[in-house]
Amino acid sequence: xxxxAPVDVRPRVAQIGDGTVPVKTExxxxxxxxxxxxxxxxxxLPVYAQKIxxxxxxxxxxxSTLLRAxxxxxxxxxGSRVEGQLYLDGQPLYDSQVDVVDVxxxxxxxxxxxxxxxxxxxxxxxFGPRLYGVGGGSTLDALVEKSLRQAALWDEVKDKLHQSxxxxxxxxxxRLCIARAIAVEPEVILMDEPASALDPISTLRIEELMHxxxxxxxxxxxxxxxxxxxxxxxxxxxxxIDDHRAGRLIEFDQTQVIFTNPKDKRTExxxxxxxx
Amino acid sequence: xxxxxxxxxxWRKSVNAMMLGLAGxxxxxxxxxxxxxxxxxxxxxxxALSLTFFTELPTPVGVPGGGIANALVGSILTVGLGVLIxxxxxxxxxxxxxxxxxxxxxxxxxxxxDVISGVPSIVMGIFAYTLIVLPQRHFSAVSGGIVLSFxxxxxxxxxxxxxxxxxxxxLRDGALALGAAEWKTSFSVILPAALNGLVTGAMLAIxxxxxxxxxxxxxxxxxPFMNLDLREPIAxxxxxxxxxxxxxxxxxxxxxxxxxxxxxxxxxxxxxxxRLLVWWRTRHLGNLG
Numbered sequence: 228x229x230x231x232a233p234v235d236v237r238p239r240v241a242q243i244g245d246g247t248v249p250v251k252t253e254x255x256x257x258x259x260x261x262x263x264x265x266x267x268x269x270x271x272l273p274v275y276a277q278k279i280x281x282x283x284x285x286x287x288x289x290x291s292t293l294l295r296a297x298x299x300x301x302x303x304x305x306g307s308r309v310e311g312q313l314y315l316d317g318q319p320l321y322d323s324q325v326d327v328v329d330v331x332x333x334x335x336x337x338x339x340x341x342x343x344x345x346x347x348x349x350x351x352x353x354f355g356p357r358l359y360g361v362g363g364g365s366t367l368d369a370l371v372e373k374s375l376r377q378a379a380l381w382d383e384v385k386d387k388l389h390q391s392x393x394x395x396x397x398x399x400x401x402r403l404c405i406a407r408a409i410a411v412e413p414e415v416i417l418m419d420e421p422a423s424a425l426d427p428i429s430t431l432r433i434e435e436l437m438h439x440x441x442x443x444x445x446x447x448x449x450x451x452x453x454x455x456x457x458x459x460x461x462x463x464x465x466x467x468i469d470d471h472r473a474g475r476l477i478e479f480d481q482t483q484v485i486f487t488n489p490k491d492k493r494t495e496x497x498x499x500x501x502x503x
Numbered sequence: 504x505x506x507x508x509x510x511x512x513x514w515r516k517s518v519n520a521m522m523l524g525l526a527g528x529x530x531x532x533x534x535x536x537x538x539x540x541x542x543x544x545x546x547x548x549x550x551a552l553s554l555t556f557f558t559e560l561p562t563p564v565g566v567p568g569g570g571i572a573n574a575l576v577g578s579i580l581t582v583g584l585g586v587l588i589x590x591x592x593x594x595x596x597x598x599x600x601x602x603x604x605x606x607x608x609x610x611x612x613x614x615x616x617d618v619i620s621g622v623p624s625i626v627m628g629i630f631a632y633t634l635i636v637l638p639q640r641h642f643s644a645v646s647g648g649i650v651l652s653f654x655x656x657x658x659x660x661x662x663x664x665x666x667x668x669x670x671x672x673x674l675r676d677g678a679l680a681l682g683a684a685e686w687k688t689s690f691s692v693i694l695p696a697a698l699n700g701l702v703t704g705a706m707l708a709i710x711x712x713x714x715x716x717x718x719x720x721x722x723x724x725x726x727p728f729m730n731l732d733l734r735e736p737i738a739x740x741x742x743x744x745x746x747x748x749x750x751x752x753x754x755x756x757x758x759x760x761x762x763x764x765x766x767x768x769x770x771x772x773x774x775x776x777x778r779l780l781v782w783w784r785t786r787h788l789g790n791l792g
Binding site for chain 2: 346
């Protein structure tokens with residue numbers, strides 16, 4: 228396999244049908260290192276506003292590393308380092324002037340395994356707003372209710388808001404985590420295989436929910452499940468590792484194109500299930 | 504699948520039974536002396552116990568009655584003071600050790616903790632004597648509390664560190680991803696999640712400190728009268744046991760046993776109370792997932 232040339236996807240807007248969509252956040256020539264190991268290399272990925280962008284690819288190709296670069300969660304890994312840049316609304320995210328707390332407030336995250344805090348359902352959702360100084364009382368109550376409604380969980384939990392978040396089922400816990408992320412009103416939500424540990428019905432609910440909240444938020448989802456990417460996303464980026472075991476974005480396009488008429492042979496093989 | 508032959512199965516089963524039996528025998532060997540000591544303390548201590556034993560001051564040899572009210576108060580004061588000093592230090596240092604194990608300070612902290620927890624408590628006593636009592640030219644309850652905190656801090660650091668490490672990283676990531684600062688994450692997510700373990704650690708530390716007689720000889724010193732002034736010498740239960748038990752009087756020996764019984768019961772009660780509180784809390788908020 229020869230080393231694929233970096234894919235350059237620089238347009239500031241995407242043409243979809245008659246309209247154009249602005250870029251919300253974007254990776255440019257982004258490489259992430261863990262000490263000497265280059266985990267992803269030269270990634271150029273635009274993420275369009277209020278659209279769902281899926282990142283697919285075989286295991287270990289750096290999908291999660293790329294995702295976690297967007298809210299600087301990789302900073303927590305000792306020895307990690309970034310080359311290139313990520314932009315949010317045209318502003319660089321990796322910059323000494325930038326407060327990482329501010330980045331994470333604007334770019335929320337939902338993890339592979341639901342990770343509610345060992346607190347009540349209410350306190351889980353209120354955790355973020357309280358960090359940003361939303362006091363108690365009716366403002367907070369309203370915000371908690373709104374977030375739980377957006378996460379399609381309100382009807383199931385409205386009578387037991389003060390029970391432990393851990394008393395919920397797996398699918399409900401994941402929706403609670405989505406509500407918790409929504410509650411700080413981020414602009415972008417990162418989802419790292421949010422349904423991979425859930426049963427098909429819970430998965431479907433999460434996918435419907437993603438569709439609903441995409442009206443207000445920009446979503447990036449990493450998934451192993453190609454059907455899921457095809458079902459929920461508007462754009463898809465395909466990643467693979469190169470000969471140096473570094474992840475590269477080998478193709479990026481509208482999801483429909485990736486799944487019906489991919490330009491790269493490897494993408495075609497992958498989405499048709501011939502490997503991976 | 505190959506079916507196991509009868510002889511082979513018999514062999515396997517008997518080895519299993521033998522190992523289980525051995526494990527059982529050794530478990531009994533561990534539990535027996537424990538129960539034996541407890542039973543012995545109860546048998547020897549209960550005759551001297553009465554309500555006035557808790558409310559009265561010690562009497563001179565031969566004078567009937569008398570109690571350990573001063574030592575009871577003294578132990579509560581010195582151990583309480585020790586906990587007040589040691590808990591914040593131990594918990595914060597433990598969190599640091601768990602979160603930054605590879606930094607030079609983290610390594611030094613962990614190594615130092617290991618070394619300090621191996622120092623005999625009597626050495627701690629002499630250390631506190633030189634450091635606090637000598638300059639002040641005065642034995643005091645405060646110096647007793649401080650030396651107990653020396654003993655508690657390493658236990659607290661170690662248990663806090665271990666318990667914080669048991670909290671899944673996903674919880675930490677969840678809080679950080681919401682934009683919480685590291686200290687906020689530690690205090691509002693990680694420490695509450697590790698609370699059960701922290702309480703266990705605190706109980707271990709308190710039980711250990713409450714039973715220390717040796718460092719008390721050099722610091723709190725003992726006091727036959729009721730004292731509430733932290734600047735003055737004060738009686739403590741273990742020190743009382745030491746004084747009573749090393750005396751030549753039959754009557755005081757009984758009191759030593761009774762004091763020991765009170766000490767053990769107090770530690771046990773404290774332990775049970777703390778566990779009930781933790782149980783009550785986890786029932787409401789759920790344990791770690």
